[in-house]
Amino acid sequence: MDAPMPPSASRISLNKHLFERAPDRLRHLILDIARAAKYIHYAIRTTEAGLAGSRNQFGEEQVKLDVLSNAIIEQHLRESRLVARYISEEQKDVVELSPEAPYSVVFDPLDGSSLVDVNFAIGSIFGVYEGEVIGKKPREQVAALYVIYGPRTVLVCSSGHGTHEFILNDVGEFILLREHLGIGDAAKVFAPGNLHAMVEDAPYRSLLEAWLQDNMSLRYSGCMVADVHHILSKGQGVFLYPGGPTYPEGKLRHVFECGPFAYLVDQAGGSSSDGAQSILEKEITAIDQRTPFIIGSKKEVERVCSFLGRV
Ligand code: P6P
Numbered sequence: 365m366d367a368p369m370p371p372s373a374s375r376i377s378l379n380k381h382l383f384e385r386a387p388d389r390l391r392h393l394i395l396d397i398a399r400a401a402k403y404i405h406y407a408i409r410t411t412e413a414g415l416a417g418s419r420n421q422f423g424e425e426q427v428k429l430d431v432l433s434n435a436i437i438e439q440h441l442r443e444s445r446l447v448a449r450y451i452s453e454e455q456k457d458v459v460e461l462s463p464e465a466p467y468s469v470v471f472d473p474l475d476g477s478s479l480v481d482v483n484f485a486i487g488s489i490f491g492v493y494e495g496e497v498i499g500k501k502p503r504e505q506v507a508a509l510y511v512i513y514g515p516r517t518v519l520v521c522s523s524g525h526g527t528h529e530f531i532l533n534d535v536g537e538f539i540l541l542r543e544h545l546g547i548g549d550a551a552k553v554f555a556p557g558n559l560h561a562m563v564e565d566a567p568y569r570s571l572l573e574a575w576l577q578d579n580m581s582l583r584y585s586g587c588m589v590a591d592v593h594h595i596l597s598k599g600q601g602v603f604l605y606p607g608g609p610t611y612p613e614g615k616l617r618h619v620f621e622c623g624p625f626a627y628l629v630d631q632a633g634g635s636s637s638d639g640a641q642s643i644l645e646k647e648i649t650a651i652d653q654r655t656p657f658i659i660g661s662k663k664e665v666e667r668v669c670s671f672l673g674r675v
Contacts, residue, residue, distance in 0.1 A: 375533070375537075375539040375540070376539060376540040377537055377538070377539055377540075378394070378395065378398055378519065378521070378530050378537075378538040378539070378540075379391065379395055381528060381530075381540055381543075382394060382395075382523065384525075385523050385524075385525040386507065386523040389446055389466060389467075390467070390492070390506060390507060390523060392444065392446065393444055393446045393447070393467055393469075393492065393507075394492075394507060394509065394521060394523070396440045396441070396443070396444040396446070397437070397440065397441075397469070397490055397509065398509075398511075398519055398538050399440055400436050400437045400439070400440035400441075401488055401511040401517070401519060402532065402536055403436045403440075404429075404432075404433045404436055404437075404473070404474065404488060404511070404513070405511075405513055405517045405532060407429060407432050407433065407436065408429060408480060408486075408513050411428055411429055411432060416428045416430065416431045418431065420453060420454045420455075420456075421453075421454075421455065421456035421652060422453075422617075422652065425478075426454065426477075427474075427477045427478065427480065429474055429477050429480055430454055430473060430474050430477050431454065433473035433474040433477075433488065434452055434454040434455070434473040434474075436473075437450075437452070437471060437473050437488070438450070438452075438459070441461060441469055442461050442462075445462050445465060446462070446465050446466060446467055447461045447462060447465050447467050447468070447469050448460070448461060448462055448463060448464070448465040448466070448467065448468060448495075449461060449468050449496075449497075450468065450469045450470065450471065451468070451469075451470045451471075451497060451619060451620060451651045452470075452471055452472075452473060452620070453471070453472040453473065453475075453617060453620055453621075454473055456651075456652070457651075458497075458498075458651060466494055466495075467492055467493065467494060467506075468492070468493045468494075468495065468496060468497045469490060469491070469492055469493075470490070470491040470492075470493070470497060470619050470620040470623070470624070471488065471489060471490045471491070471620050472488065472489040472617070472620045472621055473488055474486055474487075474488060475487050475488070475489055475587060475588055475589045475621065476585075476586065476587025476588070476589060476590065479585070479586055479587055484585055484586070484587060484590065485512055485513065485514030485515075485585065485587060485589070485590040485593075486512075486513055486587050486589065486590070487510050487511055487512040487513060487587065487589025487590065487593070488510060488511045488513075488589075489510045489589060489620060489621055489624050489625070490508065490509050490510065490620075490624060491505045491507075491508045491619070491620060491623050491624035491627065492505060492506050492507040492508065493505055493506065494506055497619065497648055497651075498648055498649070498650070498651070499647065499648065499649075500647070500648055501644060501645055501646060501647055501648065502618075502622070502623030502624070502626050502627055502643055502644050502646070502648070503627070503630075503644040503645060505623065505624065505627045506523065506524065507521065507522065507523040507524070508521070508522055508623075508624035508625070508627040508628050509521035509522070509624070509628075510589055510593070510624065510625070510628070512589050512590060512593050514590065516531055516532070517531070517532040518530065518531050518532070518541065518593075519531075519532070519538050520545070520593065520596060520628060521628075522627060522628050522631040522632075524631070525631075526543065526544045526545075526631055526632070527544070527545045527596065527628050527629075527631040527632040528540065528542065528543050528544065528545065529541045529542040529543075529545055529596075529597075544632075545596045545597070545599070545632045546599055546632055546633050547595060547596065547599055547600060547601075547629060547632045547633050547634035547660065547661055547662075548599055548600045548633075548661055549661055549662045549663040549664075550600060550661055550663055550664065551580065551600050551601045551602045551660060551661040551663070551664035552580055552581060552600055552601070553580060553581050553582075553583045553594070553595070553598065553600065553601035553602070554575045554580050554581075554582060554583075554601065554602050554603075554604075554664075555582070555583055555584045555591040555592075555594070555595075555601065555602065555603040555604070556568075556572065556575075556582065556584060556604060557584070557588075557591075557603070557604055557605030557606070557615070557616075557657075558605050558606055558607075558608050558610075558611065558614070558615065560608055560609070560610065561606055561607065561608030561609070563609075564608070564609060565606070565608065565672075567671045567672050567673070568606065568671070568672060570671060571667075571668060571671040571672065574667075574671070583601070588603065588605070588616065588621060588625070591603050592625050592629070592659060592660075595629070595634070595659070595660045595661070596628070596629065596632055596634075600660070600661050601660050601661060601664075602658065602659070602660035602661055602664040602665060602668060603657075603658070603659050603660055604656075604657060604658040604659070604668055604672075605656070605657045606639070606656045606657075606658075606672060607656045611654060613653075613654040613655060613656065614638075614654050614655055614656035614657055615654065616654060616655065616657045617652065617653065617654055617655075618643070618646065618648060618653040618654065618655040619648050619651055619653060621657075622636070622643050622655055622657045622659075623643065623644075623648070625659055626642070626643035626644050626659065627644065629659050629660065630644055633662070634659065634660055634661060634662060634665070635659070635660075635662045635665045635666075636657070636658060636659040636660075636665065637658045637659075637665055637668075637669050638655045638656045638657065638658070639656050639658065639668075639669050639672055639673055640669075640673070643655065643657065643659070658672075
């Protein structure tokens with residue numbers, strides 16, 4: 365009788381999964397980003413959730429974990445020696461690292477961090493470009509990934525060959541959980557951001573009425589990583605954050621929130637839009653650029669655009 369295989373022997377590591385799906389230097393960068401996420405996973409469980417006493421470029425109060433997560437990521441990008449520059453939600457300028465390095469990284473170090481004190485799932489979002497970022501479009505990313513820190517810590521990644529899910533195991537390795545996440549064209553779930561916009565936006569109210577008429581279910585946590593992960597994980601749904609009185613262009617940032625998710629969801633068979641054009645085709649003009657954002661099941665994204673137009 366053959367000796368029983370230890371569970372670890374049958375696992376497929378993030379590293380092994382990337383062998384055939386990314387050039388070595390991109391694979392190593394993704395592994396360095398994943399290593400930073402492990403330290404953020406640990407920090408969330410061990411750092412008090414209080415305010416840092418500072419604000420980011422958008423005037424948003426930073427919690428201690430925002431600042432710490434940003435520092436952890438910067439250290440890993442710098443040590444990788446593969447990153448020429450990065451753009452972070454927590455810093456107002458492009459940060460230059462290794463001048464001759466091949467990649468730029470854009471990231472939101474801890475999206476939804478204000479929810480850490482209520483123990484909701486929050487996440488880190490990353491996009492990778494070759495060369496400069498400003499002037500490019502999210503379709504030109506060579507990879508995108510996010511990490512969701514919830515009851516389980518899960519990393520979802522694409523380097524252009526589908527979107528795949530990995531779980532952080534008990535020995536601190538990301539191992540394959542599900543390959544080729546897929547999003548169906550029809551949605552049964554909706555995540556309606558910026559509900560205040562409905563006060564003045566009759567088409568948004570009509571859309572809500574249509575969702576309720578269609579007996580769809582609302583799923584909204586206040587953290588985009590968790591809400592879009594719900595769509596990728598369940599294989600259907602729509603998330604939106606339209607513009608409104610407070611945020612005419614929407615609250616979400618194009619380069620490090622919407623662009624990476626547009627890439628990941630496109631690779632899973634879904635779509636995204638600002639109401640008028642695909643997020644993938646929307647040029648990045650500034651690091652603080654905001655955009656209205658609709659993402660998820662293709663037919664539902666089309667219906668939202670038909671109701672709201674350029675949101
Ligand atoms: P609101 C978190 O602060 C965030 O940037 C996204 O993760 C989330 O979708 C949105 O803001 C929530 O905004 O207006 O519902 O609090």
